[in-house]
Amino acid sequence: MADRVYIFDTTLRDGEQAPGFSMTIEEKIRVAQQLERLGVDVIEAGFPIASEGDFEAVREVAKVVTNCEVAGLARTNDEDIDRAWEALKDAKKPRIHVFIATSPIHMKHKLRMEPDEVLERSVKAVERALSYTENVEFSAEDATRSDPDFLCRIFQAVVKAGVKVINVPDTVGYTVPEEYASLIRKIRTEVEGIDRVIISVHCHNDLGLATANSIAAVKAGARQVECTVNGIGERAGNASLEEIVMLLKTRKDVYGYYTGIDTRQIYPTSRLVTQITGIAVQPNKAIVGANAFAHEAGIHQDGVLKEKSTYEIMKPEDVGVPSSALVLGKHSGRHAFRERVKSMGYNLTEEQLQEAFRKFKALADKKEVYDEDIEALIA
Numbered sequence: 001m002a003d004r005v006y007i008f009d010t011t012l013r014d015g016e017q018a019p020g021f022s023m024t025i026e027e028k029i030r031v032a033q034q035l036e037r038l039g040v041d042v043i044e045a046g047f048p049i050a051s052e053g054d055f056e057a058v059r060e061v062a063k064v065v066t067n068c069e070v071a072g073l074a075r076t077n078d079e080d081i082d083r084a085w086e087a088l089k090d091a092k093k094p095r096i097h098v099f100i101a102t103s104p105i106h107m108k109h110k111l112r113m114e115p116d117e118v119l120e121r122s123v124k125a126v127e128r129a130l131s132y133t134e135n136v137e138f139s140a141e142d143a144t145r146s147d148p149d150f151l152c153r154i155f156q157a158v159v160k161a162g163v164k165v166i167n168v169p170d171t172v173g174y175t176v177p178e179e180y181a182s183l184i185r186k187i188r189t190e191v192e193g194i195d196r197v198i199i200s201v202h203c204h205n206d207l208g209l210a211t212a213n214s215i216a217a218v219k220a221g222a223r224q225v226e227c228t229v230n231g232i233g234e235r236a237g238n239a240s241l242e243e244i245v246m247l248l249k250t251r252k253d254v255y256g257y258y259t260g261i262d263t264r265q266i267y268p269t270s271r272l273v274t275q276i277t278g279i280a281v282q283p284n285k286a287i288v289g290a291n292a293f294a295h296e297a298g299i300h301q302d303g304v305l306k307e308k309s310t311y312e313i314m315k316p317e318d319v320g321v322p323s324s325a326l327v328l329g330k331h332s333g334r335h336a337f338r339e340r341v342k343s344m345g346y347n348l349t350e351e352q353l354q355e356a357f358r359k360f361k362a363l364a365d366k367k368e369v370y371d372e373d374i375e376a377l378i379a
């Protein structure tokens with residue numbers, strides 16, 4: 001089985017769908033162009049039937065993107081599929097992404113449909129989408145709360161109809177790694193012709209397991225991961241692109257997979273999404289948070305100054321962060337202080353340095369210390 005994991009970015013669809021994250025068409029185009037620089041395989045640009053704005057955004061993104069596939073989401077009815085195609089038809093590599101819910105809860109309360117009806121509709125929808133493009137993905141919404149046998153039956157039917165990708169979403173972030181992996185294994189074992197299609201995973205982060213679940217599924221045979229920049233998305237968000245990619249890169253020794261992502265574009269992409277949405281990532285967010293490569297504790301700073309790998313498992317440059325930041329605060333030690341003073345151009349005697357360090361410690365007890373504060377206390 002191939003070791004390449006395809007990255008399907010849904011920042012502009014599932015991410016943008018979350019409250020407070022909406023973007024204008026121009027902003028979506030800027031993000032899409034940056035996603036292309038980042039090297040994602042698929043950009044899900046929106047849900048064309050949802051609104052005129054979404055339709056236009058998918059159409060414009062489809063026109064400007066050249067290397068990546070561009071996907072548009074559609075429910076299993078004709079209007080959705082036709083509208084999705086209308087928006088995607090100018091794309092170099094279009095993909096129609098058809099979805100319907102398959103769990104008893106969703107089928108009963110939301111769709112008010114019997115399982116056989118859902119299956120029949122899915123096949124019809126996929127056939128209609130295939131009449132426009134051979135690149136069709138089918139998602140079984142709420143797959144992880146669906147009856148696994150029914151899930152295999154519906155996947156079997158759409159695979160037979162000719163889809164390229166089947167997606168197994170953990171829509172409500174309910175599954176756990178072992179359970180999700182065994183569901184993927186069951187699908188691989190029971191669906192005939194599965195070797196001709198890509199199994200995709202799409203995890204939400206309600207229990208903080210989106211990355212762990214996605215990777216467990218990859219280990220079990222999935223080869224497309226759906227994710228978003230900064231992990232934005234419905235409720236607690238989607239699996240975060242930067243975590244998936246850097247986990248696969250940093251622990252290649254354990255997993256052995258690779259992606260087509262230029263990891264040096266991760267931080268610039270994260271910053272762009274933050275700037276556009278106006279919503280900052282939490283400082284301790286893995287990979288892209290302000291503190292992800294910052295060291296404040298004296299022992300840590302001393303270690304990093306002697307040898308970065310003491311406390312850094314990734315190089316900041318590899319994700320596009322200029323360099324690791326040593327934050328000066330009350331936990332900082334003499335070594336970090338001396339280096340900062342030196343880098344600011346001061347050449348203090350040992351005695352002057354000790355005096356400045358003593359004053360710095362007193363100040364750091366009250367607040368974070370910036371370069372201006374150090375200049376003031378040296379003066």
Ligand code: KIV
Nearest residue numbers: 099139141142169171
């Ligand atoms: O979470 C979900 O199930 C989705 C589907 C539309 C893929 O976003």
Ligand code: ZN
Nearest residue numbers: 014171202234
């Ligand atoms: Zn989702």
